[in-house]
Amino acid sequence: MxxxxxxxxxxxxxxxxxxxxxxxxxxxxxxxxxxxxxxxxxxxxxxxxxxxxxxxxxxxxxxxxxxxxxxxxxxxxxxxxxxxxxxxxxxxxxxxxxxxxxxxxxxxxxxxxxxxxxxxxxxxxxxxxxxxxxxxxxxxxxxxxxxxxxxxxxxxxxxxxxxxxxxxxxxxxxxxxxxxxxxxxxxxxxxxxxxxxxxxxxxxxxxADPGPDPDIRMLVTDQAPPWSGGGAAYAIPAVLAQVRAHKTTLIFHNTRAQAEIFFHNLWLANDDALPIGIHHGSLDRLQREKVEAAMVAGQLRAIVCTGSLDLGIDWGDVDLVIQVGAPKNVKRLVQRIGRANHRYNAPSKALLVPANRFEVVECVAALDAVKAHDLDGEPRGPGPRDVLCQHILIAACAGPFDADALYGEMTTAGAYATLTRPQFDDCLQFCATGGYALRAYDRWQRLLQRPDGLWQLRDPRSAARIRQNIGTIQDTDTLKVRWRGRGGAPLGEIEETFAASLTKGDTFLIGGQIVRYEGLRELVVEVSRDPGKKPKIATFMGTKFATSTQLSARIVKMFQQDIWPDLPPHTAQWLALQRKVSRLPEPGRLLIESFPHDGRQQLVIYGFAGRNAMQTLGLLLTKRMEEMGLAPMGFVATDYATLIWGLDAVIDPAPLFDLDALESGLEGWLAGNAVMKRTFRASATIAGLIERNLGGQRKSGRQATMSSDILYDTLLKYDPDHLLMQITREEAMRGLVDFARIREMAARVGGRIDHVTLDRVSPLAAPLFLEPGRVPVRGSADERLLAEEVARLMDTSGLSDVDTPD
CATH class of the missing domain: 3.40.50.300 (P-loop containing nucleotide triphosphate hydrolases)
Structure with a gap:
């Protein structure tokens, strides 16, 4: 041919x-x-x-x-x-x-x-x-x-x-x-x-021939990036200037909430009334299609978007891509910049806009990786068993099946090539009976084995329910948003938890518009237009990316340079000052800083393991500190560091990093934690234990959460080794808490810890004090502070000299 x-x-x-x-x-x-x-x-x-x-x-x-x-x-x-x-x-x-x-x-x-x-x-x-x-x-x-x-x-x-x-x-x-x-x-x-x-x-x-390298650089702005934050509002004038100078610009963001905020700020500054649209997964389908049609027709000068436009869609005459916020992943960056000049052997043109001072370093590291054609990725491991359970149910819907033949078929799928027969049989038994603790309930008796050895659905009518729940995408618990009044046009969706926080009159952003919350009617959020300019922000779940292992390694390697000619002067001076007053993180070593600030003892761990892992590390280290009597009070985490504050200074941090103790602490912490329950709900839904759609009606997030939490608590008490509990632990460890990155960090460091004691905040630690999402720790620190306050009150009142009565 x-x-x-x-x-x-x-x-x-x-x-x-x-x-x-x-x-x-x-x-x-x-x-x-x-x-x-x-x-x-x-x-x-x-x-x-x-x-x-x-x-x-x-x-x-x-x-x-x-x-x-x-x-x-x-x-x-x-x-x-x-x-x-x-x-x-x-x-x-x-x-x-x-x-x-x-x-x-x-x-x-x-x-x-x-x-x-x-x-x-x-x-x-x-x-x-x-x-x-x-x-x-x-x-x-x-x-x-x-x-x-x-x-x-x-x-x-x-x-x-x-x-x-x-x-x-x-x-x-x-x-x-x-x-x-x-x-x-x-x-x-x-x-x-x-x-x-x-x-x-x-x-x-x-x-194929990769073609010319992309024309990619950092956007030059009059104003330096802030120390913290993710909105990049400082860059709005420079971004608008680029939009004016190009035919069509895609402006990518890492989260839907950031896209909404940036679009709103961009529109307020858009004095030329340039046609600009917004596109992300929480918007109503008709609104997305309207934006897509306008893009194809060349009617928009810019589109603020998220991963919804990442992939190979050929949208009109896009000649510039702007990535707002550090890309976190080189492969994703290459994919996004490929949207510009979508022609063979034509270089893509892209600009990076760091949202804060540290992201300047990350953006330069990403630029170097793109030039070196060094893509990043994380190994995924064997195929997840909750997906396998769903596939068994799908096979049963199609008709009776032979277990031996189905097992043989599944092991031809790459991710399941190492699936053992006992693992398959466990999944089959779960699909048939629900497992040991649930086998007494009819609703989970879904399969039976016929006399000829074939397996089939116990009730053929259950096929319709199984089909309604096929899929692995776990939607955030969301509610539809419509204009007030019956038949009001849809706008999109917001998280159920965010909707629950609203009271009549609150305003928020959706689709680039400020709307006023009027009430909830039949699980639909009704809104009206609002002329205000300072809305509450809808907390779209979206995708929260963590900086890849390879990109983190490039950042640490950059720190080893004597000078940083590729960095803007403000960032180069910041790193030079860090080196002067403390030191910079080094490959194969773990930098930890201790210093007093605001009446508390601070501990900063520069682990560069990604946000999920650094958040988990904060939870585990504060637990270890409690066990060692160090009275931690709280922590906050970013992609590159965890900051812990408490009453006592840490003299020797090495004992805190016993990997076995950390992992043991994680198992105990996870058992009754909301993270574990959230993971269980996702896996149980994929595996078919929990149905989100029933008879054409979708359960609300609250209903689904209640039923999954009851199931989780039941299995934890009566059948802790149930298949779904095993799957939940596996998924939590490699997903939400990302313990594999902590293991990788420990292996990379190998006990080589650089502990620097300072008398004040270091330059590299300063942005951590501006980070949102601070997590308080309730424990011995509260008791000590309360005891000290009681003693002070008794001393000032003269009661401390009075004998306590028997």
Missing amino acids: TTLPPSLQRWFDTRGWQIHPHQREMLERAGEPALLLIAPTGGGKTLAGFLPTLVELGETPPPGLHTLYVSPLKALAADIKRNLRIPVEEAGLNIRIEDRTGDTSSHAKRRQRGDPPHILLTTPESLALLTSYEDAPRMFAGLQRVVVDEIHALAESKRGDQLMLALARLSTLCPGLRRVGLSATVDDPAAIARLLARAPDPCAILT
Whole structure:
């Protein structure tokens, strides 16, 4: 398959294009079982993935599904459908292309199952749902190829695990099915290839010419960044100047709340009334689609956005990307800057805007990593078992299954290649009975084994309930927001906990608008317009990124320079002063500072392990300090350091860092903690123990939390080794508390601690005192302070000389 058919060749010629070398190689190697293509943004990798399909289908394709395309985003699937239709229609190919996502109508979904298109574009969740139907073998009977786009994004989450299990099912239904993975940003190609391939099949890796390096630098501003904070309001004038100088600018933020704040401030300063939009996952779908349509039409000069526009969507004529806040991850930064000049061999143009003084250092480190083509990534480990439980239930919905065959099928999925049979059997028994402590309850008796050995649903009617709850994305507990009055237009969603804090008259930001809270009607937040300029801010959950291990290592390495010519003078002088009055962190060592401040003894640990891990370290160290009688009073954490304050100075910090003691303390702390319950709720929902959707109605977050908390407390008391409790501990350790990063830090340091005692706050520690999210510690410090206050009062009143009566 080395030459294009005449119809496609004429289409290339009409456009004045030549087929790229990597596109031709994809054609030549189209018969291989698995191919991973790594090509730069704008390099035509999506067309490369589809060219073999267009050639194989030809001008008069046979009916039935030939190629399945899987995307991480619904918007990306819709965008690919629009772009793919261009060569199909202009080349005169009679090929049906449709998408199937959560936004597709139920009528269209039913028709697609009965009469599937030649090319179907979908998401992991929709594919998992399709495999759950009894007619799946008929629908997928002619499937030849699967194209997984932006595979790096799926590989980093449970959605990727869910997808690979679904592909294992498809490979059973369609022997000879070929798999193609596409990405522009892969840090470990061999690992992604292992994930994509059907074990033990090989996966070839094709790497295209990466093209020119991006034009990326830090935005120069008249005002220096603040010591702390994440809003980057200081940079608004400079950002607006860049927007005026370019056609279309994407302004990325790491969280939805920061995007809302920045958009609001940008709009207040937008004296030229430039058309600027906002786009993030908490906005109503119609509002997002309106912004997307305006982008494609070239009607917007700038779009303030989050990860909702990270991936390979070709939005209009974007010629500049601005990243506000440190990128935290080099791979994510490369992906985002690739949105600008989305053309082959055209350099992307991007500017970084650090939100505070420390982020200046992180941004320079990220720039160096991009120039060195040094992408970062974290190993994920074996496939999670809550996803495996869901897949067993999906298999049961499709009809009776043989346990041996299903186990064999699952172990062909890369992340589950090391799954043992006892682990599989534990998951099967959980799906069948709910586990030892729950087997007496009918609601969790879901599977039974027939006399012939096959497993099936105990009640076929439960298939509908299982299908309603398929998926691994755990929504934040949110409430819809609408304009006041019945039939009011939707605006988006806010967190349920934030809504609970509102009283009538409170104002907050959503979609760039200031709205006034009027009340709650049928679990919908009703609002009206408000002319004010200082709103309360909706606490959108969004995604909270932690600085990657590799980027943290680059930052510490930067500290070892004699001078810092790449840093702005204000930041270089700050680091020089730190070196003069204390010292800077060094690779393979742990810097700890002790000093008095504001009447308390301060301890700062520069661990560079990421925010989750440093937060966990604060919890564990204060617990250890309590045990050692050091009276801690509270702590605050950032990506790079933890600050602890208390009544007593720490003379020797080494005993605090006994890893076994820390881990033991973590187990005890987690058992009754809200973090553990939150993790349990997520895993129990994925595994099918808790249903968020029931009969078309969605439980409120409060209802789901209450039922999951009761279950957790029951299992903790009566069956602490229940499968879901095991899964919860695993997930908490590697997710919310990120203890693996603490282990990595301990291994990296190896007991080499530099303890510096100072008489005042060090320059590097100063920003920590401005950080929000301070966590108080209730313990011996409170008792001592109370005793001292009582003694002082008794002394001033003269009561201390009076004998205490018997």
